[in-house]
Amino acid sequence: MNAELGQADRGVDPVLEAKDLVKHFPIQRGVVVKRTVGHVQAVDGVDLKLYPGKTLGVVGESGCGKSTLAKLLVGLESPTSGSIKLQGKEIGNLSNRRMRPFRRDIQLVFQDPYTSLNPRLTVGDIVGEPFEIHPEVVPRAKRAGEVKELLDMVGLSPDHVNRYPHQFSGGQRQRIGIARALALRPQVLVCDEPVSALDVSIQGQVINLLERLQNELGLAYVFIAHDLSVVRHIADEVAVMYLGKVVEQGTGPEIYDHPRHPYTQALLSAVPVPDPDLRGQRDEIVLQGDVPSPIDPPSGCRFRTRCWKATDHCAEEVPSLDVGDNGTHPTACFYAEERDVTHAVK
Amino acid sequence: MSELTAPTPTAERQASLWSDAFRTMRKRPDVIIASLVLLFVFAMAAFPSLFTDQDPTVCFGRDAKQRPGTWFTGEHPLGTDAFGCDFAATLVHGTRPTIALALSVIVASVVVGLILGILAGYYGGWLDTLISRALDVFIVIPMLMGAVLILSLFRGRVSTDTLAETIAVPFLALSLFGWMEFCRYTRAATLETKNLDYVVAAKCLGASDRRIMFKHILPNAIVPVTAVVPTTIGGIIVTEAALAVLGIGVQPPATSWGVLLSKGTEWAGGGYVYLFAWPLGLLILTVFAFATFGDALRDALDPKLR
Numbered sequence: 001m002n003a004e005l006g007q008a009d010r011g012v013d014p015v016l017e018a019k020d021l022v023k024h025f026p027i028q029r030g031v032v033v034k035r036t037v038g039h040v041q042a043v044d045g046v047d048l049k050l051y052p053g054k055t056l057g058v059v060g061e062s063g064c065g066k067s068t069l070a071k072l073l074v075g076l077e078s079p080t081s082g083s084i085k086l087q088g089k090e091i092g093n094l095s096n097r098r099m100r101p102f103r104r105d106i107q108l109v110f111q112d113p114y115t116s117l118n119p120r121l122t123v124g125d126i127v128g129e130p131f132e133i134h135p136e137v138v139p140r141a142k143r144a145g146e147v148k149e150l151l152d153m154v155g156l157s158p159d160h161v162n163r164y165p166h167q168f169s170g171g172q173r174q175r176i177g178i179a180r181a182l183a184l185r186p187q188v189l190v191c192d193e194p195v196s197a198l199d200v201s202i203q204g205q206v207i208n209l210l211e212r213l214q215n216e217l218g219l220a221y222v223f224i225a226h227d228l229s230v231v232r233h234i235a236d237e238v239a240v241m242y243l244g245k246v247v248e249q250g251t252g253p254e255i256y257d258h259p260r261h262p263y264t265q266a267l268l269s270a271v272p273v274p275d276p277d278l279r280g281q282r283d284e285i286v287l288q289g290d291v292p293s294p295i296d297p298p299s300g301c302r303f304r305t306r307c308w309k310a311t312d313h314c315a316e317e318v319p320s321l322d323v324g325d326n327g328t329h330p331t332a333c334f335y336a337e338e339r340d341v342t343h344a345v346k
Numbered sequence: 347m348s349e350l351t352a353p354t355p356t357a358e359r360q361a362s363l364w365s366d367a368f369r370t371m372r373k374r375p376d377v378i379i380a381s382l383v384l385l386f387v388f389a390m391a392a393f394p395s396l397f398t399d400q401d402p403t404v405c406f407g408r409d410a411k412q413r414p415g416t417w418f419t420g421e422h423p424l425g426t427d428a429f430g431c432d433f434a435a436t437l438v439h440g441t442r443p444t445i446a447l448a449l450s451v452i453v454a455s456v457v458v459g460l461i462l463g464i465l466a467g468y469y470g471g472w473l474d475t476l477i478s479r480a481l482d483v484f485i486v487i488p489m490l491m492g493a494v495l496i497l498s499l500f501r502g503r504v505s506t507d508t509l510a511e512t513i514a515v516p517f518l519a520l521s522l523f524g525w526m527e528f529c530r531y532t533r534a535a536t537l538e539t540k541n542l543d544y545v546v547a548a549k550c551l552g553a554s555d556r557r558i559m560f561k562h563i564l565p566n567a568i569v570p571v572t573a574v575v576p577t578t579i580g581g582i583i584v585t586e587a588a589l590a591v592l593g594i595g596v597q598p599p600a601t602s603w604g605v606l607l608s609k610g611t612e613w614a615g616g617g618y619v620y621l622f623a624w625p626l627g628l629l630i631l632t633v634f635a636f637a638t639f640g641d642a643l644r645d646a647l648d649p650k651l652r
Contacts, residue, residue: 074550075550076546076549076550099552100552103550103551103552104552107550107551108546108547108550110543110546110547111543112543115542115543115544116543116544116546116547117544118544118561118562118565120565120566121561129548129551129553130551133548133551133552133553133554133557134551134552177547180547180551184551
């Protein structure tokens with residue numbers, strides 16, 4: 001499967017690469033003797049490549065496996081099958097202890113800044129914890145200075161080290177979370193909906209901060225969100241997920257202006273139109289029914305139960321990402337066709 | 347980016363749960379009274395010579411059963427007991443075993459409960475099953491009954507030479523049946539905390555299990571546990587007294603409030619009510635103080651009430 005899109009990056013090795021990544025959670029019944037009665041197919045065959053200094057956006061609705069993907073990438077869950085390579089080294093099947101040195105290179109930014117900081121630790125302790133866990137990174141004497149530098153880097157006053165998280169606003173807390181993730185100077189930051197819990201005005205500030213940090217430190221981001229406009233703003237490439245699979249992948253303009261997969265089209269057409277005069281003037285697609293259960297996903301194409309183009313062929317064969325790629329970008333649909341759903345016209 | 351220029355801290359108050367709780371409690375009159383009572387009792391346990399200048403082991407038969415004619419003055423301010431020992435001295439010196447037993451039992455119970463609870467909650471699986479089932483077994487046996495059984499085994503075989511020997515067996519029996527409540531609270535708090543984002547963040551940074559348990563989970567688990575500690579101390583003091591009255595707790599000639607109560611009952615009917623009333627009053631006052639303190643602490647530590 002070819003998902004190499006950053007044309008400018010050909011020749012550069014990806015910093016993070018996932019191949020055919022699968023995560024199935026067993027559903028167990030029984031009190032004493034556990035038996036597996038099924039699997040939640042949270043992530044089912046995801047490929048992605050992330051190049052240094054680039055941002056890969058992952059979008060999709062709730063329950064499509066975005067957060068599981070994030071946990072797999074940072075090594076909080078071990079994949080059922082498939083491989084994850086960080087700078088060319090396989091990390092997918094490592095034990096906790098052997099994973100430790102790699103954790104310095106890939107870190108996670110959380111969605112909810114109110115639960116991601118320990119309320120009983122001061123900001124200095126929170127941001128300094130990575131140095132205590134990896135004592136070889138910075139000598140003890142220099143740690144306090146390093147923490148202050150990190151706070152300064154994310155736009156907080158270094159004088160705040162002795163304060164507790166509850167004394168900060170949501171945006172400031174998210175900055176603390178970012179400072180903690182940056183402490184070990186990682187190459188890759190996996191951001192799991194980093195701005196979803198924030199006010200719109202604060203979202204902008206945090207997005208700008210992330211962009212500035214990317215320029216200064218050469219970070220690569222996996223940016224997971226359900227807000228399409230935020231992803232469009234920050235991402236170089238976008239992958240659209242549905243029920244554990246990537247259905248379409250491409251650069252921002254390819255996805256947003258020339259969507260080819262029916263699901264992407266439906267997703268984009270659901271974005272509200274800001275201009276009240278143009279409301280209702282746009283090609284709107286309203287999907288029928290609900291997302292099928294990931295315990296028992298439909299055969300063939302997973303979107304077929306809600307798709308207006310579905311035929312018997314969709315039920316029999318699983319469309320690969322190459323199938324709908326008519327020289328433009330990977331789309332997992334047998335009947336991929338561009339449709340303008342984003343531009344409203346009078 | 348107005349948010350970046352954070353306002354200069356107006357009130358640089360390091361508000362934390364504990365300091366807030368302390369502030370709340372400091373203002374309550376019932377807490378102040380309870381604290382004074384507890385201070386008095388602890389002082390008696392630590393420095394008995396401050397309260398009486400007589401030796402409770404020096405007894406003269408000819409002085410036996412002197413009622414306290416002149417209150418709080420004279421040679422025997424609270425009279426003497428059936429063997430002619432000074433009752434005030436006996437009472438004051440009986441405080442130490444009572445308090446030492448209660449405190450050591452609570453420390454052991456809390457430590458055991460915390461460790462087992464955090465292990466069960468954090469690791470889950472077979473370890474959780476094992477600890478939880480053991481918990482169920484110990485919970486269905488009432489503390490008093492379990493202690494009676496254990497103490498009956500050792501009855502009459504313990505020396506009472508030193509404080510440690512005096513309280514060792516009751517300590518074992520009461521600790522064995524005292525840890526369950528703390529274990530349950532800790533397990534519940536651990537289960538609640540271990541999936542929070544900040545614990546996941548620590549895991550993501552590569553923190554060891556021990557670090558996560560002691561730095562991130564324990565500080566949260568300790569709050570609900572702390573709130574029940576004073577009340578439980580009160581309960582232990584009462585149980586100790588009950589065991590002594592049954593004749594199997596702290597063994598005479600060593601004294602504790604329970605032993606004094608037990609001896610007092612023999613003479614109370616014969617007109618020597620003070621031998622019974624003084625230890626009982628002291629016991630009730632202390633337990634009441636612990637209960638009041640515990641109640642206030644629970645309120646102060648409950649964020650929903652603030």
